[in-house]
Amino acid sequence: xxxxxxxxxxxxxxxxxxxxxxxxxxxxxxxxxxxxxxxxxxxxxxxxxxxxxxxxxxxxxxxxxxxxxxxxxxxxxxxxxxxxxxxxxxxxxxxxxxxxxxxxxxxxxxxxxxxxxxxxxxxxxxxxxxxxxxxxxxxxxxxxxxxxxxxxxxxxxxxxxxxxxx
Amino acid sequence: xxxxxxxxxxxxxxxxxxxxxxxxxxxxxxxxxxxxxxxxxxxxxxxxxxxxxxxxxxxxxxxxxxxxxxxxxxxxxxxxxxxxxxxxxxxxxxxxxxxxxxxxxxxxxx
Numbered sequence: 252x253x254x255x256x257x258x259x260x261x262x263x264x265x266x267x268x269x270x271x272x273x274x275x276x277x278x279x280x281x282x283x284x285x286x287x288x289x290x291x292x293x294x295x296x297x298x299x300x301x302x303x304x305x306x307x308x309x310x311x312x313x314x315x316x317x318x319x320x321x322x323x324x325x326x327x328x329x330x331x332x333x334x335x336x337x338x339x340x341x342x343x344x345x346x347x348x349x350x351x352x353x354x355x356x357x358x359x360x361x362x363x364x365x366x367x368x369x370x371x372x373x374x375x376x377x378x379x380x381x382x383x384x385x386x387x388x389x390x391x392x393x394x395x396x397x398x399x400x401x402x403x404x405x406x407x408x409x410x411x412x413x414x415x416x417x
Numbered sequence: 418x419x420x421x422x423x424x425x426x427x428x429x430x431x432x433x434x435x436x437x438x439x440x441x442x443x444x445x446x447x448x449x450x451x452x453x454x455x456x457x458x459x460x461x462x463x464x465x466x467x468x469x470x471x472x473x474x475x476x477x478x479x480x481x482x483x484x485x486x487x488x489x490x491x492x493x494x495x496x497x498x499x500x501x502x503x504x505x506x507x508x509x510x511x512x513x514x515x516x517x518x519x520x521x522x523x524x525x526x527x
Binding site: 260263266282286289292293294376377379394405406407410411414 | 485
């Protein structure tokens, strides 16, 4: 396997890195849509993470070797993704050597990881176990975000839901 | 589409309709907010889970819905979850390569 460069997101490796460190998170956004069959491209992994201190520590540990940095920020800022940073922030859009990742403490349409937990499913495949938001809740989250760019994606997600209901 | 059917649709069976008075009141509040303002905002204080879209957006989504390529979706659904992510990754790689080629072509013409 080639060494990751961060140019192309390695979604599976990011997810595996997080699960290997016991991080509590739920996959949302475009990657979740793709897990349900969407054919739309997405370039980053969005996760909703638990804000418990122990979990913040694990996130920091999981990503420390992947050179996390603020996406779009000028190079050279004294940014370090550690417990303090995670405690002081909420949503982080990061670049890493494994690809871009958005760490979301909250998303429109859900207050927290804990609130979203009941609307998530466990995906267990090839020694990889992680949680993904359910399709109906993913649609709700996109509705709640209310972004024009999501409207086409919403149509696709509704089409998938229609097909699944048949 | 009526406001009620719109709200039914966005709830997607998360909770049965009219299960209790609280839910009904919440829905009616949202409907009223639509009627008054046409805004997507929920008027339920502290409610950050409003699943509603503005009516105009609903119409756009419905327009898109007609043209969704379901064959691509069905093809993806034949894959395992991890293979879906692998395919996504390959597609992103291909898109980046195409974008890079485009940028190089434009630069070479200057």
